[in-house]
Amino acid sequence: MTRSEEPLLARPASPNSSTNEIEEEDALLTGQPTNRSPTSKARKWREAGLFVWAVLATAAVIVLAVVYQHESSVARSRPKTGGWGPDGKPSGKRNMIFMVSDGMGPTSLSLTRSWRQYTSGLPIDDLLVLDRHLIGSSRTRSSSSLVTDSAAGATAFSCGFKSYNGAISVLPDHTPCGTVLEAAKRAGYMTGLVVTTRLTDATPACFAAHANRREYEDLIAEQMVGHYPLGRVVDLLIGGGRCHFLPNTTEGSCRADSTDVVAMAKDDFGYQYIDNRADFDNLDNQNGHLDLPLLALLADTDIPYEIDRAQVSDVYPSEAEMARLALKALSAATKDSDKGFFLMIEGSRIDHAGHANDPAAQVREVMAHDEAFDAVLKFLDGDETEGVLVSTSDHETGGLATARQLHESYPQYRWYPEVLANASHSYEFMAREWRKYLDSSSSLSRGEKAIKLADMISSDLGITDYSDDEIDAIIDASPVWPPAYHFADMISRRAQVGWSTHGHSAADVNIYASHPTHAPGLVGNHENIEVGQFIAEYLDLDLEPVTKELREKKVKTSYSASASHSGNQTAASEGWGEWMGPPGLPANDNAQLVSLDEYHGDFKHRKREAEAAMDCGCGMKH
Numbered sequence: 017m018t019r020s021e022e023p024l025l026a027r028p029a030s031p032n033s034s035t036n037e038i039e040e041e042d043a044l045l046t047g048q049p050t051n052r053s054p055t056s057k058a059r060k061w062r063e064a065g066l067f068v069w070a071v072l073a074t075a076a077v078i079v080l081a082v083v084y085q086h087e088s089s090v091a092r093s094r095p096k097t098g099g100w101g102p103d104g105k106p107s108g109k110r111n112m113i114f115m116v117s118d119g120m121g122p123t124s125l126s127l128t129r130s131w132r133q134y135t136s137g138l139p140i141d142d143l144l145v146l147d148r149h150l151i152g153s154s155r156t157r158s159s160s161s162l163v164t165d166s167a168a169g170a171t172a173f174s175c176g177f178k179s180y181n182g183a184i185s186v187l188p189d190h191t192p193c194g195t196v197l198e199a200a201k202r203a204g205y206m207t208g209l210v211v212t213t214r215l216t217d218a219t220p221a222c223f224a225a226h227a228n229r230r231e232y233e234d235l236i237a238e239q240m241v242g243h244y245p246l247g248r249v250v251d252l253l254i255g256g257g258r259c260h261f262l263p264n265t266t267e268g269s270c271r272a273d274s275t276d277v278v279a280m281a282k283d284d285f286g287y288q289y290i291d292n293r294a295d296f297d298n299l300d301n302q303n304g305h306l307d308l309p310l311l312a313l314l315a316d317t318d319i320p321y322e323i324d325r326a327q328v329s330d331v332y333p334s335e336a337e338m339a340r341l342a343l344k345a346l347s348a349a350t351k352d353s354d355k356g357f358f359l360m361i362e363g364s365r366i367d368h369a370g371h372a373n374d375p376a377a378q379v380r381e382v383m384a385h386d387e388a389f390d391a392v393l394k395f396l397d398g399d400e401t402e403g404v405l406v407s408t409s410d411h412e413t414g415g416l417a418t419a420r421q422l423h424e425s426y427p428q429y430r431w432y433p434e435v436l437a438n439a440s441h442s443y444e445f446m447a448r449e450w451r452k453y454l455d456s457s458s459s460l461s462r463g464e465k466a467i468k469l470a471d472m473i474s475s476d477l478g479i480t481d482y483s484d485d486e487i488d489a490i491i492d493a494s495p496v497w498p499p500a501y502h503f504a505d506m507i508s509r510r511a512q513v514g515w516s517t518h519g520h521s522a523a524d525v526n527i528y529a530s531h532p533t534h535a536p537g538l539v540g541n542h543e544n545i546e547v548g549q550f551i552a553e554y555l556d557l558d559l560e561p562v563t564k565e566l567r568e569k570k571v572k573t574s575y576s577a578s579a580s581h582s583g584n585q586t587a588a589s590e591g592w593g594e595w596m597g598p599p600g601l602p603a604n605d606n607a608q609l610v611s612l613d614e615y616h617g618d619f620k621h622r623k624r625e626a627e628a629a630m631d632c633g634c635g636m637k638h
């Protein structure tokens with residue numbers, strides 16, 4: 017507020033007594049005139065009213081001025097319409113970039129914003145790029161639970177329908193639903209998927225595969241390269257999850273069978289295949305003029321957390337780097353087309369850090385997503401084709417709170433970003449190092465283990481006030497509550513960051529867009545299926561014919577060829593049929609049924625999860 021506005025906003029000096037001042041104040045606070053001096057009551061009330069009016073009017077002018085200034089500066093740097101015509105319908109050539117911040121709830125933003133302000137010495141009004149593009153929020157429940165998983169969450173985005181937890185673009189009646197990516201491909205758009213986890217994981221899978229259960233990742237890998245009723249629908253696939261594409265005879269495979277999905281991609285569907293950073297950089301240097309379709313599998317399973325990747329960035333690209341390559345490639349490939357592209361980019365591991373309750377890993381994941389979001393904005397600014405960016409989350413993970421009561425005494429009103437800043441590695445890195453150490457020798461004494469842990473904790477977590485109890489707990493950790501959880505908890509407690517679950521929560525999540533006018537249908541509070549419906553509307557897609565085609569066509573898959581998997585001898589002898597995998601619940605190693613609505617890492621299966629986390633991580637479900 018400027019000096020010249022002060023007289024208007026300052027309370028006028030009272031010409032009379034202090035009684036007058038009290039009366040004025042009563043009137044201002046209660047909206048009721050006081051009764052003490054009846055003769056001047058009306059006049060005083062009028063004055064008070066005028067004063068209130070003046071204050072409100074001034075406030076309104078200031079608010080409007082600020083809003084206008086903001087709007088016009090946005091408008092100046094973004095003269096494009098986003099592809100919306102004057103009739104309120106999208107028209108002309110246009111691109112849609114849809115970003116998913118898996119497991120990022122509103123508190124993740126608050127956590128990351130404060131951490132960044134602290135570490136970079138920024139003022140309290142310094143915002144993330146995402147903060148400046150908030151347009152609404154999304155309600156996330158699935159058809160089977162108030163708390164969704166990523167599969168049902170992504171099915172809402174891909175098909176625009178609610179389904180059950182675990183569904184990969186399959187409806188509650190176990191019939192497939194056509195996706196926006198499939199319909200976009202049919203309509204002549206180019207398509208791409210970029211993720212930081214396995215490409216066969218639930219979110220990316222939902223755009224280009226259909227499976228009754230998210231666990232059928234071997235099946236999903238085949239479908240994603242084109243081995244399913246629609247043939248190849250994705251032009252560009254960049255991410256991790258190589259292990260589900262390699263035959264079980266190969267080092268680094270996690271497939272149950274000997275199908276070589278990389279060979280299938282290359283030979284049957286014409287993909288160019290790369291599996292390392294050097295090849296990625298070579299493609300990057302081609303300025304977008306690379307051969308599509310492209311299959312880039314840059315990690316066996318997940319790309320390491322940003323906090324760890326920062327130290328192996330010569331091996332793995334960041335989310336923003338992958339996003340930029342995808343944008344360049346799809347833009348170049350659609351240069352001479354009258355149709356643009358649809359690209360989904362996922363910051364996949366915000367969710368993983370939430371599952372582990374590791375706030376130090378999470379803030380770097382959110383920052384990486386923020387940078388990727390910014391990279392997409394810059395692309396839209398500089399590209400001659402109109403386009404829209406929408407980013408949202410499928411759900412919140414962890415029940416994160418930027419506060420934590422550690423003792424019975426009165427809670428403190430604070431949390432400490434410094435603790436997150438001091439950590440230089442994730443729980444995942446710590447757990448892997450610890451596992452390596454334990455495997456290095458069978459004769460390690462308890463004392464040696466304690467010394468090793470103390471060293472790791474101080475150098476990698478930046479914690480020097482660890483207690484003997486904490487060290488003991490890690491040495492004695494069980495698969496049910498693995499070392500990973502202990503490492504993350506040490507950070508959370510010291511930072512006074514709270515978590516209510518190692519699973520997901522039902523919190524509403526934020527919706528962001530390149531500009532509110534670019535996604536008018538998503539301004540305000542919405543059901544998550546409206547996000548999918550918006551994508552279809554913006555690209556002018558009809559999903560019905562795709563759904564029909566999926567239901568009518570059958571396809572022979574290696575899965576259905578050996579349909580004895582499901583015990584269905586009819587399907588096995590026909591050699592096809594259940595191309596989406598059996599609808600029933602799969603049995604786990606102990607022949608127990610896996611509940612649909614529990615977090616898949618529920619305690620009964622924690623042993624497998626923990627073991628998976630320690631070696632390849634290929635079995636982790638989020």
Ligand SMILES: *[C@@H]1O[C@H](CO)[C@@H](O)[C@H](O)[C@H]1NC(C)=O
Binds near residue numbers: 272275
């Ligand atoms: C590899 O897959 C084949 C089926 O394709 C199976 O018969 C074989 O047992 C598997 N090998 C291993 C080591 O899992």
Ligand SMILES: *[C@@H]1O[C@H](CO)[C@@H](O)[C@H](O)[C@H]1NC(C)=O
Binds near residue numbers: 432438
């Ligand atoms: C963070 O690290 C610095 C430098 O090692 C240290 O002085 C400080 O006490 C640490 N802060 C916390 C909260 O552990």
Ligand SMILES: *[C@@H]1O[C@H](CO)[C@@H](O)[C@H](O)[C@H]1NC(C)=O
Binds near residue numbers: 594
């Ligand atoms: C087995 O597969 C056949 C052919 O695909 C199908 O018609 C039948 O419903 C399946 N049976 C069961 C029990 O899933």
Ligand SMILES: [Zn+2]
Binds near residue numbers: 165166167169367410
């Ligand atoms: Zn998720």
Ligand SMILES: [Zn+2]
Binds near residue numbers: 367371638
């Ligand atoms: Zn999850």
